[in-house]
Amino acid sequence: MGAYTLKRLFALIPVLFIVSIVVFLITRLTPGSPAAIILGQGASPEQIAALSKEMGLDEPVVSQYFIWLSNIFHGDFGYSYFLNKPVLGAIWDNVGPTVSLAILAQIFGVAFALLFGIYAAKHKGTIRDESIMGASLLGISIPSFLLGSFLILLFAVQLRIFPVSGYVPLNAGLFEYLKYLVLPTITLGAIQAALITRMTRSSLLDTISENFVKTAKAKGLNERTIMLKHTLRVSFLPILTVIGESFAGLVTGAAVTESLFNIPGLGQLIVSSIERRDYALIQGAVLLITVAYVVINLVVDLLYAVIDPRVRNSYHD
Amino acid sequence: MKRTYLLFISLLTIVLMVAGCSGNASKNTSSEKEGKEGGTLNVASQSEPATLDAQITGDSDVKDATRSIYEGLMILDDKGNPKPDLASKVDISDDKKTYTFHLRKGVKFHNGKEMTADDVVASINRWIKLSSLGKTNFSGAEMTKTNDDTVELHLPSPNVNTLSLLADPIPAAAILPKEVVDNASDEGIKDYIGTGPYKVKEWKKNQYLLLEKFKDYSSKGREVKKTPHVDEIKISFVSDESTRISGITTGQFDVALSVSSDNAKQVEGSQNAKVETSPGGFMGLFYNADKGVFKDINARKAVNAALNSKDILDSSYGSSDYYKLSSSIVNKEYPNYYSTAGKEEYNQHDKKKAKEYLKKSGYNGEEIRLMASRDYQDQYNTAVVVQQELKDIGMNVKLEVYDWATFSDKMSDTNQWDIYPVDWNARSTIFQGFWTTKGTSVEKSMDYLNKIKAAPSVKEARGDIDAIQQYVWDELPFTLIGHKVNINAVSNNAKGYEYNLGPIFYNMSLTK
Numbered sequence: 001m002g003a004y005t006l007k008r009l010f011a012l013i014p015v016l017f018i019v020s021i022v023v024f025l026i027t028r029l030t031p032g033s034p035a036a037i038i039l040g041q042g043a044s045p046e047q048i049a050a051l052s053k054e055m056g057l058d059e060p061v062v063s064q065y066f067i068w069l070s071n072i073f074h075g076d077f078g079y080s081y082f083l084n085k086p087v088l089g090a091i092w093d094n095v096g097p098t099v100s101l102a103i104l105a106q107i108f109g110v111a112f113a114l115l116f117g118i119y120a121a122k123h124k125g126t127i128r129d130e131s132i133m134g135a136s137l138l139g140i141s142i143p144s145f146l147l148g149s150f151l152i153l154l155f156a157v158q159l160r161i162f163p164v165s166g167y168v169p170l171n172a173g174l175f176e177y178l179k180y181l182v183l184p185t186i187t188l189g190a191i192q193a194a195l196i197t198r199m200t201r202s203s204l205l206d207t208i209s210e211n212f213v214k215t216a217k218a219k220g221l222n223e224r225t226i227m228l229k230h231t232l233r234v235s236f237l238p239i240l241t242v243i244g245e246s247f248a249g250l251v252t253g254a255a256v257t258e259s260l261f262n263i264p265g266l267g268q269l270i271v272s273s274i275e276r277r278d279y280a281l282i283q284g285a286v287l288l289i290t291v292a293y294v295v296i297n298l299v300v301d302l303l304y305a306v307i308d309p310r311v312r313n314s315y316h317d
Numbered sequence: 318m319k320r321t322y323l324l325f326i327s328l329l330t331i332v333l334m335v336a337g338c339s340g341n342a343s344k345n346t347s348s349e350k351e352g353k354e355g356g357t358l359n360v361a362s363q364s365e366p367a368t369l370d371a372q373i374t375g376d377s378d379v380k381d382a383t384r385s386i387y388e389g390l391m392i393l394d395d396k397g398n399p400k401p402d403l404a405s406k407v408d409i410s411d412d413k414k415t416y417t418f419h420l421r422k423g424v425k426f427h428n429g430k431e432m433t434a435d436d437v438v439a440s441i442n443r444w445i446k447l448s449s450l451g452k453t454n455f456s457g458a459e460m461t462k463t464n465d466d467t468v469e470l471h472l473p474s475p476n477v478n479t480l481s482l483l484a485d486p487i488p489a490a491a492i493l494p495k496e497v498v499d500n501a502s503d504e505g506i507k508d509y510i511g512t513g514p515y516k517v518k519e520w521k522k523n524q525y526l527l528l529e530k531f532k533d534y535s536s537k538g539r540e541v542k543k544t545p546h547v548d549e550i551k552i553s554f555v556s557d558e559s560t561r562i563s564g565i566t567t568g569q570f571d572v573a574l575s576v577s578s579d580n581a582k583q584v585e586g587s588q589n590a591k592v593e594t595s596p597g598g599f600m601g602l603f604y605n606a607d608k609g610v611f612k613d614i615n616a617r618k619a620v621n622a623a624l625n626s627k628d629i630l631d632s633s634y635g636s637s638d639y640y641k642l643s644s645s646i647v648n649k650e651y652p653n654y655y656s657t658a659g660k661e662e663y664n665q666h667d668k669k670k671a672k673e674y675l676k677k678s679g680y681n682g683e684e685i686r687l688m689a690s691r692d693y694q695d696q697y698n699t700a701v702v703v704q705q706e707l708k709d710i711g712m713n714v715k716l717e718v719y720d721w722a723t724f725s726d727k728m729s730d731t732n733q734w735d736i737y738p739v740d741w742n743a744r745s746t747i748f749q750g751f752w753t754t755k756g757t758s759v760e761k762s763m764d765y766l767n768k769i770k771a772a773p774s775v776k777e778a779r780g781d782i783d784a785i786q787q788y789v790w791d792e793l794p795f796t797l798i799g800h801k802v803n804i805n806a807v808s809n810n811a812k813g814y815e816y817n818l819g820p821i822f823y824n825m826s827l828t829k
Contacts, residue, residue: 030722030723031719031722031723031726031727032720032722032723032725032726033722033726036725036726037367037722037725038367038368038504038505039367039373039374039504044452047373047447047503047504050503050504051504054504082367082522083522083523084522085522090522094523149559152559152560152563153563156563156567157563157566157567160567163567163569164560164563164564164567164569165555165557165560165563165564165569166553166569259556259557260557260559260560261560262553262554262555262556262557262560264521264523264524268523268556269523272365272523272556275692275720275721275722276367276722277722
């Protein structure tokens with residue numbers, strides 16, 4: 001298993017190399033000068049040229065790339081002139097809200113999905129099953145900005161239960177922290193909940209018809225034990241894949257939710273850095289997100305082994 | 318199970334009933350209450366300033382955020398007339414080339430140091446060197462120190478706008494401590510220290526700017542009063558407009574900036590906030606008069622004759638409450654530079670005449686690149702209607718849409734575009750940045766601007782002000798489509814909101 005992990009980590013190197021070239025080229029080929037944006041309207045060409053030079057943008061693109069790459073090997077991901085701080089520091093400042101939101105959305109999504117997925121599977125073909133499936137289809141189809149706007153309108157503007165927008169870190173108190181994250185969590189987690197509900201239901205239905213479940217029933221085990229201890233465990237592998245993929249998506253794709261609820265997370269940071277042509281920040285953030293994506297997927301793959309002994313054994317073959 | 322369903326339906330009914338009633342429940346009468354001292358004024362701004370160096374940039378985000386932090390020698394009153402601010406008195410020499418500023422005594426910077434002539438000299442000379450207003454209007458001018466309380470601005474030639482330009486907030490001739498100027502690079506100051514009623518407490522990038530009341534501040538003896546009431550002003554950067562609107566409706570924000578006309582109606586219908594409108598800048602359609610089809614004046618006249626300003630502005634701003642049909646570059650609210658010269662050329666929507674001009678220009682179906690940015694919805698909407706109106710007179714117009722950074726980049730290269738709509742900030746004078754826009758006929762306009770500068774007074778410059786307005790309509794460096802109305806939302810809980818070339822927060826107070 002150790003060898004497998006190492007192999008996967010080594011496979012990350014060419015991926016990162018290709019991503020670094022692509023993101024570097026995209027930022028450099030997109031029109032718009034970061035120096036002109038920093039200096040604003042009325043800046044003279046001389047001022048823009050001077051700042052571009054200070055930012056190292058007067059060098060040929062190829063040498064800019066290798067300077068950037070060699071700095072990364074020394075742990076220096078560059079400097080954000082807009083935020084006036086190193087790229088790693090800027091990303092670190094914005095990771096907390098995104099990870100908080102992603103974890104809460106995932107907990108919400110999984111809890112909701114397991115509850116309703118199991119319930120739907122258990123009552124297959126009934127109106128309750130159809131209702132849950134209909135609701136989950138709606139959850140997949142509804143755009144997050146629309147759901148978020150609706151939640152804001154109902155729970156923040158009309159009922160005044162939750163704040164409209166903003167973020168309070170955990171050290172300001174658990175209640176305040178959660179109060180600001182409830183609506184974004186539901187907004188971001190709804191699509192995960194819907195997806196995992198459908199996956200849980202179909203996976204459970206596949207397993208229910210297996211012989212070992214029939215045997216368990218014949219042995220007189222009660223239905224709850226069969227469902228939770230035997231059926232769900234076997235059905236969990238495909239569910240885990242969806243959870244893993246969706247969690248990586250939550251961490252990396254929360255930009256719309258963050259923007260709607262004004263949460264200072266990674267998504268919002270990347271969107272604003274693209275608008276400002278903050279090259280160093282765009283490059284650093286995309287590279288680190290790639291690492292996060294691959295690592296999360298690797299962790300999910302390793303979790304297979306924990307859950308399923310057959311997968312565990314295959315690592316030794 | 319049936320009981321569960323009944324419970325669910327009952328709960329849902331209660332939730333919806335409460336939702337329906339809560340609008341009335343939250344009705345308050347705070348508009349009748351007086352503002353009190355203290356508290357935090359929460360402002361939601363669409364975007365974050367790129368810098369807090371008010372001297373070097375004309376961006377409105379920077380102006381709005383820094384207006385409470387810095388002050389100048391002069392300040393504009395609500396009619397656009399310059400009044401002494403950090404200066405107590407101004408003497409002008411007979412030849413109009415030397416302005417003597419007597420400095421107000423006992424003015425303190427946010428770092429506790431008292432303002433001296435050295436600070437003023439360093440600040441104004443930096444502003445002349447780096448700001449767009451300084452570079453274009455004060456080339457060759459210099460500020461010198463006479464004694465600790467007096468400075469002199471020496472001009473190479475008279476400029477009737479000297480005091481107005483020193484009072485203009487975009488970009489502001491802000492007075493900074495000399496050491497801040499000495500430590501600054503041309504790309505911006507590093508310490509944000511001014512003499513204004515509020516000082517910078519924290520700037521959390523991507524989140525908010527927190528300003529704190531400056532305890533040693535006093536505007537005693539000044540004509541334009543600044544009376545800070547709230548302890549803090551927190552300007553949050555909220556890019557999503559619906560979030561800003563929801564925030565002001567619920568009381569999370571006291572001021573929401575940049576409200577679109579679509580959402581203004583929602584605010585007007587709210588019990589907790591009101592819409593504040595104020596004169597905005599003009600929307601102009603700028604021609605590439607250097608290259609291509611619009612090098613020929615007849616092609617520009619064809620477009621100008623074809624345009625229906627009302628249709629365009631209806632599409633951009635929704636209702637006539639949120640725009641003004643006006644042929645003048647400067648708003649009526651600033652009478653010194655308001656002019657109706659050439660108004661017969663404005664808003665003609667005469668397709669027959671347009672086609673005649675087009676024929677005269679020798680236009681032969683060449684593709685016209687109409688460039689627009691969707692980052693500013695009004696500019697994009699304008700471009701869409703203009704495209705249709707020009708197609709109607711037989712022009713082959715291709716709409717090219719970019720994000721703002723790309724748009725700005727392309728704008729400076731006349732090989733990249735033929736025509737584009739852009740709106741400018743409202744200004745109190747005709748001396749605005751668009752004169753140096755690439756592709757406009759700037760050389761001839763400079764003669765008119767120089768004549769205005771050389772006039773003994775603004776009153777005596779009236780003929781030249783009308784002449785440059787007439788020149789715009791005769792030569793068409795751009796077609797003025799109309800003026801927008803700036804819309805901001807202010808909570809009923811907040812008092813003292815003012816607007817003069819942008820929102821002013823430093824006199825605001827809260828009722829609870």
